[in-house]
Every structure is written in C-alpha cells, then in structure tokens.
Amino acid sequence: MAQELEAIFQKHKRERSSLISVLQEVQYKLGYLSPEAIAEIARFLKISESEIYGVATFYAQFRFTRPGEHEIKVCLGTACHVRGGERILEEMERELDIQAGGVTPDYKFSLEKVACFGSCALAPVMVVGKEVHGRMDPNRAKKIIRALR
Amino acid sequence: MDKMKLTIDGREVSVRRGAKVLEAAQEADIYIPTLCNHPELEPYGGCRMCLVEIEKMRGFPPACSTPAAEGMVVKTVTPELTKLRQSVLELLLTEHPHPCLTCHRKELCGPFDVCLRSVSVTERCVVCPKNKRCQLKDVARYIGLDEVSLPYTSRGLPIHTEDPCYDRDYDLCILCGRCVRVCDEVVGASALAFVHRGSQALVGTAFGQPLTESGCVFCGACVEACPTGTLMEKDGRWAGLPDRTITTICNYCGVGCQLRLAIKDNRILRVHPDPQGPSNKGLACSKGKFGLDFVHHPDRLTKPLIKRDGKFQEATWEEALSLVVQRLSQYEGDSFAMVTSAKATNEDNYVMQKFARETMGTNNVDHCARLCHAPTVAGLAQTLGSGAMTNSIADLAQAKTILVIGSNTTATHPVIGFQVRRLARKEQANLLVADPREIDLVRDSTLWLRQRSGTDVALLMGMARVILDEGLADMDFVRERCENFEAFQESLQAFDLETVSQTTGIPAQDIARAARLYATQKPSAILYAMGITQHSHGTDNVMASSNLALLTGNIGVPGAGVNPLRGHSNVQGACDMGGLPNVYPGYQSVGNPEARAKFEAGWGCSLPDKPGLTLMEMWDAALDGRLKAVYLVGENPVLSDADASHVEKALKNLEFLVVQDIFLTETARLADVVLPAATFAEKDGTFTNTERRVQRLRIAVLSPGEARPDWLITCQIAQRMGAMGFDFQNPEEIMEEIARLTPSYGGISYPRLESGGLQWPCPTPDHPGTPILHVGRFTRGKGWLAPLRYRPSEELPDKEYPLVLTTARLAHHFHTGTMTRKAKGLAQLRNEELAEVNPQDAERLGIQSGDAIYVASRRGRVTARARVTEDIPFGEVAMSFHFAETATNMLTNPALDPLSKMPEFKVCAVKVGKAT
Ligand code: SF4
Ligand code: SF4
Ligand code: SF4
Ligand code: FES
Ligand code: FES
Helix, strand or coil: CHHHHHHHHHCCCCCHHHHHHHHHHHHHHHCCCCHHHHHHHHHHHCCCHHHHHHHHHHCCCCCCCCCCCEEEEEECCHHHHHCCHHHHHHHHHHHHCCCCCCECCCCCEEEEEECCCCCHHHCCCEEECCEEECCCCHHHHHHHHHHHC | CCEEEEEECCEEEEEECCCEHHHHHHHCCCCCCCCCCCCCCCCCCCCCCCECEECCCCCCCECCCCECCCCCEEECCCHHHHHHHHHHHHHHHCCCCCCCCCCCCCCCCCCCCCCCCCCCCCCCHHHCCCCCCCHHHHHHHHHCCCCCCCCCCCCCCCCECCCCCEEECHHHCCCCCHHHHHHHHHHCCCCCEEECCHHHCEEECHHHCCHHHCCCCCCCHHHHHCCCCCEEECCCCCCCCCCEEEEEECCCECCCCEEEEEEECCEEEEEEECCCCCCCCCCCCHHHHHCCHHHHCCCCCCCCEEEECCEEEECCHHHHHHHHHHHHHHHCCCCEEEECCCCCCHHHHHHHHHHHHHHCCCCCEECHHHHCCHHHHHHHHHHCCCCCCCCCCHHHHHCCEEEEECCCHHHHCHHHHHHHHHHHHCCCCEEEEECCCCCHHHHHCCEEECCCCCCHHHHHHHHHHHHHHCCCCCHHHHHHHEECHHHHHHHHHHCCHHHHHHHHCCCHHHHHHHHHHHHHCCCEEEEECHHHHCCCCHHHHHHHHHHHHHHCCCCCCCCCEEEECCCECCHHHHHHCCCECCEECCCEECCCHHHHHHHHHHHCCCCCCCCCCCHHHHHHHHHCCCCCEEEEECCCHHHHCCCHHHHHHHHHCCCEEEEEECCCCCCHHHCCEEEEECCHHHCCEEEECCCCEEEEECCCCCCCCCCECHHHHHHHHHHHCCCCCCCCCCHHHHHHHHHHHCHHHCCCCHHHHCCCCEECCCCCCCCCCCCCCCCCCECCECEECCCCCCCCCCCCCCCCCCEEEEECCCCCCCCCCCCHHHCHHHHHHCCCCEEEECHHHHHHHCCCCCCEEEEECCCCEEEEEEEECCCCCCCEEEECCCCCCCCHHHCCEEEECCCCCCEECCCEEEEEEECC
C-alpha cells in the first residue's frame, strides 16, 4: 500500500486543497479508504485523520470498508422497493450471512443497498460487479450468488 | 478605544468598533440566547438561536455574526422572534431529550420522581450530569417553549466511555460544533470532526476510533465548550453541583494557568480553566484539567514519620519537630544544606531560604532550577541583566516569526504550545522549529531545522553569521544599545555556513533561510527550554540565543524577545525568592556588602558572605562528609538528578535528612524524618509563572490528616530553634516582608493581586508591573554580545556506547511523576516508559515496537519497552524520567556546565539491546 500511496502523493501538492482528489485516487487505486490509508494521507497533507474522515463521509462516493471480490448492490429505489427489493436484500443478507454494508470474512462478497440504478423498467434490480440483473426474485438472486461461490 | 453607539431594545449601547451585535448586547447586559457561539471562537452562525431584528435590514440576522454599526437599531424581543426561535428550538429538541426542558413543574422535580412525561429512554434533565449547568436549558427557559409537537426520538447511540478522562454521550449532542471548532481553531489538535451527513450527521473521530487514537491531547477544551451534557468529565460525573468554586493556579508547569476548582464535600469535583486567566484564557492541558486528583490520593502523607531501626513510624508533630530541632541544631553552618522547592509558593520558599541563611547561618540553598534554567539565569544575567522571560505569553500574538528551539512546547507548556500552533496555522507567524526530534510543532512549522543533539551553538551562531554577512542585522540597535560587537564578530569567523551545516547536519540553505526569516520578518520571538539549557555548554546555548535577538533588535518590543519557558509552576518564584546559593531574594548577591547589610538589618542577624553549594556540589559534599544534614522540601533528586545512583549514595551518607513532601517519594524513603506537607490546593500563597507574573493561590480544600503548609512547618522549626522573625500569621504577612526587602516585588501585595496577577519588576504600590523587559534600556545597561566557541558535548558516542541518549518529556506526565502518576486519568493515558528508537537503529538491533529493551551508559542500566519511530533521528534514543521503574537519570552524565553547574541531561552515550 505504501508504494501505491506514495505514487499518488507525488502527483499532488502538499496542501489542503489536494484532499478531495487524493481521496478519489486512493479509493480508485485501493478500492476503499482504509484507516491506514487515511492515516497516511493525514501525515502527507498535515490534516488530522478525524477531519479527513469527516470530509470523506460527507460525500457518498467514498467507502470505508474493503469491497468484496464481487460487489453486490441491491436496489431499494422507489420502483424496486415497490416490486420487492427489500425481500431480495433480506435473502442476500441470509445467504451471505452479512448485513448490508458488510463484507464476507473471505472478502469474496460485499453487499450494499443503493437507491435507483436508473433501470427502473427492470425492477427489482440487483447489480453484481458491473453486471445488471433485472426482474429479480429471491430465488434467482440466490442462484446467481451460488454460481459465483 | 474607538467606540460606536447603537440602540438595542430601546437602550443606547456603546461598544468597540468591529464588535458583533451579540457583543454589544452583552456589553449592556441584554441577554440573547446563543448555542453555537463561543467567545474564543470565530462566529459560526449555525444554530439560529440568536436571531434579532435590525431596522433597515431584511430578515432576521444572527446577532453572533452580524457586525454592529453606528446608529443601528436592534430589537431582541418581538413576537416574531419568539415564534421563530421557538420553532428552531423545537426542531432541535426533536433530537434531544426534552421532557424536562418543556415541563411546567421542572422546578419541583427531582431525579427519582415518577414522571408521566418520561419516555421509554429515560433521558431527562434531572438525570443528566450537566443538569443545572446546561446552556441548552437556559436557552429553552428563556424562549419559553411549553411543548414540542414532534415526538422525541432517541438516536440510540452508544455512549463512548472507552477513553480516559471524559465520556461522550452523543444522544445529547445538538451539533453546535463548539467542540469541533475549539479543538481545531484553538487547540490545533483537530481530533474531533463532523462525520457523515444528513440525518446521520454527528460529531466523532475517524472510524469512530477512541480519542486516544485520534490525536486528542485530552486538554478538555471541548468538554468546557460543550453547552450540553454530551461531553462530561468522568470524575464527578454524577456528583451534581459544587458547594463552591475557588480560583487558584495550576501546580504543574510554568504557564501558570488560572483554574477554577469546583469543590464539593472538601473534594475537587471538577476543574475549569478560567476564561479570565491572564496566561491561559480558558485553556488548560491534560495535567491541569484532569490531573489534580492526586490531591485526594490515599497515599498522601497525613502524619509525620520518624525512622526507627530502619522503619518509618508515625509520630506526632510535637515529637517530629523536637527531633528535627534537636538534630539540626548540631549542624549549624556549612555542614547543613537546604533544598527548596519549585512546587512550593513564593512565601514557602522565602521562609525556607531565610531559615537556612538566618537560622542555620549558611548559603547552602539550592533547588531543582539548577537542573533546568540555571544556565538561563547565568547566561541572560550576563548578556541582558535579567534571567527571565523577556516578554509575555500574550505577546506572542504579535510575533511575525517564532523560533522554537529545544522546547517540545505542546508537551511541556501545552497552553503556550497551543498558542504557537494556532498562530502558525493561521499563518500569522512563521514558525521555525529547531529540534532533533520530530515534535508535534514540526507539523505546522514553516521550516524544521533538525540539528544533531548538542550542536545548538553552531546553529545559532551560524544564523548570526548569515544575518551579518547579508547585511540583515539591525546595526542601529547594535550601536546604540549593545557592546562587545567586535569580539563577537571576530568569534563568528569560525561559523561559516558550510562548517555549521556539517556540524549540525542541517542543509545550508535551510540555515540561511531561517536566519533571513528571523532577521527580516520581525518582531521575532525565541522560545526555548531544556533542549538549550541541559548541556555542559548550556550557558553558551543561552547566550547564543540572546546574541541572535540583540543582533536583530528583537528585544524590548512586543512580540519579540528571548523567552525561556520555565518548567515548574513556581520555579521562577523559587529563584526570585533566593532559593539559590549566591543570591538573596530579588537576585541581590550574597557577596555584595550592601545587599548583605540590608538583609542583616531586615532580619536582625549577621549573614555569611560566601556563596553556598549548588545542588550537584551538595551531593559531592555529602559523599565526602563535608555536608552532614539536609532539609529537603518537595523534590525528588533520586529520580530527577543526573547520575541518580550517585545522588542516592550521597543522601544515604548524610547524618540527618529531613524530607517534607506530600507523598513518600523515592527520596523521602531515605529520610530520617518525613514531614507531611499541604498541596497547592490546600494553601494560600503566590506562584510566579514563566512570564514573571505573580498570581494568587487560594485554599480550596482542607489538608488530609495533619498535613501542614510548608511555610508553617519551616517557621515552626525556626521558632523552636529560637529564631526571631518567623512569627508570621499567614502568607500575606510573609509577602509583606518579601515586598519590603525585594525591590522587584516592592509593589506586590495581596489586595492588588485580587484583581489579576502582576508581572515583576513591580517596584512600587502604584507600579502597573512590567510585561516586557529591557524596553529602552537593558537591566544591565547595555546588551552584551557574547563571543562563543562551539564545544561538543562531553560524552560522545563511541564503539562501546554507540548511541546518543537524549531525555524528553511527555505531555501527560510531569517531572518524576510524583503527582501525575497518582492522577487516575493521566496514569491511564500512559503508565510506562517507552524508549524511542529510530527504525534504522531498531532494525540493526533487532528491536520492534513493544519489545523489552535495556539502555545502558557508563553509569547505569535501565529497562523499558521500545517505541520504534521516525520521530527520533538515526543514532539517537529518547526517554523521559517520569517513571520510577525506568530511572533514566541513572544513565545521564553529571558533566557540569562550568558557569551554571548544569549537568548534561540532554546528551550521553548509551548502548541499547533486547532485554533478556
Ligand atoms: S480534549 Fe482537547 S484535544 Fe481532545 S478532543 Fe477535546 S479539545 Fe480536542
Ligand atoms: S458535543 Fe457538545 S459541543 Fe460538540 S457539537 Fe455536540 S453539543 Fe456541541
Ligand atoms: S500544566 Fe501548565 S499548561 Fe497545563 S494546565 Fe497546568 S499550568 Fe496550564
Ligand atoms: S428504483 Fe431500482 S433501478 Fe430505479
Ligand atoms: S449563536 Fe448565533 S447562530 Fe448560534
């Protein structure tokens, strides 16, 4: 990690205004903002870890847990909600034995809920990695996951 | 000052230009409800509670952030405003437990009353630790909200109790941001931040880590600033309201923070730094805010102890005093020595040195100032004429450049450290940090000069050379106010940039840049501490600092000066009071016949004219039998002095040792008689802080058992020995005598101190005190430029002892830990030595963080756990001496500075390895 961060730091000025772009690049590189990464950024930019975390949590784009190999996102937007998105999420939580926002201990799967993918016509929607699965039901969702195990 | 007039609620108000509407209202005692505003912080305008109506202005501007203007007409109470404020408050209270806030029978209710309003989470004010001190409640009552139409929904957040010192119950948080802002703007730690957003928004740390992991320095400023019960001290959390509050002065470092002690049932319930405190303005550090519970520690000495057959037995005062008197009368003259205390008051110290000189007939008086600022006293007396901080703490705000050299200010003098950091962060001043260790201040510095330990003379003289070579010196100042310039200039020959860079290990361009900033961005202030003085060339270091100031005219003006930061709460006072072997109170030399005649007349006795022994000389004299009896007050040389095993041997060799202290210290264990003393919280008196400010201590609690104030014990011994002039009824009478005999304290009296402290010199009762020394004229006449030569430290690393040990301090502990380790919160923050080792050295030695290691020098060997860190440079090791289990001063080198007799604490050669 140290080297990857160092490479990112090289490209930036050591000042407050670099914060957001450093955060974005670190997330892009490492997939998330780990406590260790934030500590390093704090050291580089001379801003406290709490402050950086405060800024980062203000934006929805940042995540703070290591994503799984397969990122699963279940939509709970209005259309999906009406068509049973909730039940799909529950099924996934049961199947993977983790809560939304969590990751399996082997870092194979992580689970998140999101609000609308813009594919409402296909509701309810579940996205695995970059692949969008429409017209889900709990059973089919389970099968998709099992196929990845 | 320039004032302007405006009308508030029909009343004419005049206020300083630049003030906000809120300040104008407060000036006229008109209450405007506020929540997010705080006097020490920038206006924030977040809570919308302070809305007012202003003629010719649209809407309802917030009073806290709207500038007042000439002729403005403001209304603070109108039906619209009340409605507006009620709805803002109502919204706020949907997330804060409010049953009690809106209850009509709140005056009648008590904690265990059954209440139908009580919701399932029984968070009611009557069970809140902040009850009756809460600002939200004040605001709610003023606004008069009778009902909140929306239900209260608890966020059900866990209470953070994982940290020492204070708890955080964010269910009570109203997100006013005062904690976040005070931590960022004032303290500069930024340990707290707003995290998450929208309805999830909260105050917290990165990843919800404990505060101990988040850079918090436990200064408690956030707790003080919080208007609600969210942030609460652990101690006395449920103890309710105090019986009374006493204003006094902190007993730890020389900043001299004014503290308000909340007292209940003869105990210190909580400590509140006083916003009126001249040196601290509402701030404190972990030691002052959370470290005063040692006062109530069960190990306090409560009865005199007499050692019989090697064991201590409790005795009555009568027995103990008569034994002391009987034994001491055998040692009148130079076989006796008195060690006074930098933790005791001026009055205590005055009486002690008077006892030694008048009653015992010896000038053998010294105290631990020998081990901190003796080189300052010697060096600055020679160059400027007065060995004290030239300027005031508040003065720093006017500095354009601040050079911090050999002072880990945020650890040793935190409240001054916060101020320096704040100025650097706001870019009001350039901050130059010269320190081998990567101390906290480095993070906010303009330039970090990482000199090798012990090469300060080279660095400072190198800077002086650059200043002269580049024509940046203030030659008018040098011509008019200084002397010895030619000899000084001559000695600069040896300090060309290249040599200096090689000696110090600092890149030449950094030295030059530092010199230019210091000389051109004026006024420039120098702050220094033990990193300058604790060397065998400590006096040279001090004089090198004053050279720099003299050469650039940075003296006698606000925001400049040479400012030694003094360690103990009253080390300045102990020196002022003549707790030194060569001077009477007020630095009047014992060798000066006039001064001696004055004290002989004042005390009605004849006095010895030969200066006495210094501290380290006392131990030598004890070993060879010249010194036979010692009366030692409030010191712990067995841990604090260099080459500690030597000191212990010396003390054991005495025929009679009396120790007067609050705990049975490592030193007290060696005594024949131990006398129980009162703490700072149990006595009246005065301390003189590092900026020469004499401030009043007041009795806050009664002493446990039979402990007595130091001045009283010494007076009782003296009286029993038949001495005259010790029949003081109280410390005030002692101060009257001090003022009579000490010109610089001539105008100081208790009635005057009631309205804040006074900075000496204060020669007459109508003199306002002296915030800045040497204005227009130096105390010694002309400033003396000192020609210097670089002398390496006495003991340099070699094959056998390849590393340099430098001693350091931790923020949460003080000196030998006698008091701080008995403070619960502080002991939780850190309770063991961690020797700092550079990663490269660690790798070579096969050491990892947490490993048990030994550190050995030619004099001794100690063990500790290691902390591997870049903070310490390659080839060096840093340790504190706060922990008796790791008695670092067993290792240090007693090589003395020739002028001041300061031992070389900061540099000695050691070897390090894994402990087996
Ligand atoms: S105690 Fe001091 S450093 Fe810690 S969070 Fe509070 S204000 Fe900040
Ligand atoms: S913890 Fe206290 S000071 Fe901080 S935001 Fe909450 S209520 Fe305000
Ligand atoms: S130790 Fe010093 S800075 Fe801390 S509260 Fe006491 S006087 Fe103030
Ligand atoms: S609501 Fe699920 S995709 Fe739009
Ligand atoms: S006090 Fe003015 S907006 Fe909070």
